[in-house]
Amino acid sequence: MFEKVLIANRGEIALRIHRACKEMGIRTVAVHSSADADAMHVRLADEAICIGPPQARDSYLNVQAILTAATITNADAVHPGYGFLSENADFAAMVEEHGFAFIGPAPEHIRLMGDKIAAKRAAQEAGIPVVPGTEGAVENEEMALQVARDIGYPVLIKATAGGGGRGMKVAASAAELPGALATASAEARAAFSNGEVYLEKFLAKPRHIEIQILADMYGNVVHLGERDCSLQRRHQKLVEEAPSPALNADERQRIGQTVVEAVRTIGYRNVGTVEFLYEDGEFYFIEMNTRLQVEHPVTEMICGLDLVREMIRVAAGTPLGYEQKDIRFSGHAIECRINAEHPETFMPSPGRVGDYHAPGGLGVRVDSGLYSGYRVPPHYDSMIAKLIVHGANRNECMMRLRRALGEYVIDGLETSIPLHQRLMAEPTVINGAYDINWLETFVGGGH
Numbered sequence: 035m036f037e038k039v040l041i042a043n044r045g046e047i048a049l050r051i052h053r054a055c056k057e058m059g060i061r062t063v064a065v066h067s068s069a070d071a072d073a074m075h076v077r078l079a080d081e082a083i084c085i086g087p088p089q090a091r092d093s094y095l096n097v098q099a100i101l102t103a104a105t106i107t108n109a110d111a112v113h114p115g116y117g118f119l120s121e122n123a124d125f126a127a128m129v130e131e132h133g134f135a136f137i138g139p140a141p142e143h144i145r146l147m148g149d150k151i152a153a154k155r156a157a158q159e160a161g162i163p164v165v166p167g168t169e170g171a172v173e174n175e176e177m178a179l180q181v182a183r184d185i186g187y188p189v190l191i192k193a194t195a196g197g198g199g200r201g202m203k204v205a206a207s208a209a210e211l212p213g214a215l216a217t218a219s220a221e222a223r224a225a226f227s228n229g230e231v232y233l234e235k236f237l238a239k240p241r242h243i244e245i246q247i248l249a250d251m252y253g254n255v256v257h258l259g260e261r262d263c264s265l266q267r268r269h270q271k272l273v274e275e276a277p278s279p280a281l282n283a284d285e286r287q288r289i290g291q292t293v294v295e296a297v298r299t300i301g302y303r304n305v306g307t308v309e310f311l312y313e314d315g316e317f318y319f320i321e322m323n324t325r326l327q328v329e330h331p332v333t334e335m336i337c338g339l340d341l342v343r344e345m346i347r348v349a350a351g352t353p354l355g356y357e358q359k360d361i362r363f364s365g366h367a368i369e370c371r372i373n374a375e376h377p378e379t380f381m382p383s384p385g386r387v388g389d390y391h392a393p394g395g396l397g398v399r400v401d402s403g404l405y406s407g408y409r410v411p412p413h414y415d416s417m418i419a420k421l422i423v424h425g426a427n428r429n430e431c432m433m434r435l436r437r438a439l440g441e442y443v444i445d446g447l448e449t450s451i452p453l454h455q456r457l458m459a460e461p462t463v464i465n466g467a468y469d470i471n472w473l474e475t476f477v478g479g480g481h
């Protein structure tokens with residue numbers, strides 16, 4: 035097992051990784067920007083190194099500084115967290131070339147899943163259902179028109195190098211297709227220096243359901259059920275829950291089994307998430323995320339597993355030591371992402387935290403580095419806390435979540451807590467009847 039892990043991230047996820055390491059008897063190295071010297075995970079880490087100024091490109095994305103920090107602290111492994119360098123295949127390769135373990139998948143799997151056409155092809159070849167569309171890239175207008183006529187309008191044009199919703203264009207008819215193709219390709223070229231696009235049937239009212247998997251180096255693979263992440267605005271998830279209110283046990287078992295077999299076929303290791311759109315009882319693959327995700331705690335709460343601990347174990351070469359039949363799902367979990375932003379305008383609200391009081395009690399978990407007096411820096415993502423609640427069933431979970439939201443005090447900043455309180459009183463949320471479009475309609479498209 036590793037003796038020392040360098041945490042190449044900040045905020046709540048850096049603290050989350052630190053906690054898993056400490057419980058495993060592993061020492062930690064925090065690397066931080068000059069804006070994060072007072073962060074909770076920096077205080078708690080065994081060693082801390084400032085790797086640059088506030089701008090992420092000069093600190094948390096500074097590969098040379100991070101590798102140097104790992105070298106001088108004599109770390110064994112690097113955990114990338116999410117965002118920043120977590121899905122950068124070149125970074126993963128450099129970490130390994132410098133003699134450290136990368137706590138994540140192999141660089142070639144990160145690279146494969148970063149190319150959205152290659153990922154879709156690999157998924158389909160491994161038996162995962164995909165959205166009908168072009169086999170690979172759109173080569174010309176005639177080809178696009180032909181495929182669109184075969185599958186029917188509306189169609190969606192996506193960038194090969196995209197992901198996370200960037201560079202997508204809908205065409206409702208053949209008349210709109212040439213213009214949409216040109217715009218999508220030009221935007222993709224500008225954003226990713228790669229104008230390649232592909233085309234799919236546009237699904238109008240899907241849910242976003244993702245399957246969590248865990249794999250070791252020896253072909254042992256398990257799935258840890260699904261998360262429903264349909265409550266999102268502008269591709270920012272706000273609430274996630276497990277299990278999905280839309281699935282029954284049979285559907286869960288079938289899609290889980292399909293994903294496990296595909297992951298084993300591909301030879302993937304560590305944690306991963308296979309994202310699907312789910313509409314009218316059918317699953318359609320969209321992407322695979324090759325990192326630990328923000329919303330991993332809802333899976334932990336219903337499975338009783340520490341996913342960060344598992345990723346460290348498998349990266350160190352330890353076999354899983356359990357099988358699918360050993361995974362037991364218990365109850366329901368919901369996560370509310372709490373951002374330092376205005377609950378109606380979504381304007382960022384960085385600044386100094388005044389009084390701070392986190393909720394507690396049975397089934398209540400808060401993942402956050404906040405404390406009274408902490409200054410939320412303006413340079414990074416606005417997420418400052420995750421409130422995760424578990425209950426024996428969905429209703430108990432929501433009752434407990436309302437109670438916990440009511441206890442949470444974060445003075446001095448605007449936060450999304452009031453929005454979460456409104457959401458948890460909404461019939462559509464209470465009934466689990468939302469799709470990926472619902473939240474944007476609810477908060478008003480004007481923002």
Ligand code: MV4
Pocket residue numbers: 165190197198199200234235236237238242264266269311320321470
């Ligand atoms: C789609 C789609 C509808 N039809 N593909 C957005 C992010 C990227 N991961 C894929 N995305 C979508 N792909 C087809 N064929 C709608 C979306 C989409 C979406 C998906 C998941 C979660 C939130 C979303 C918000 C807007 C659009």
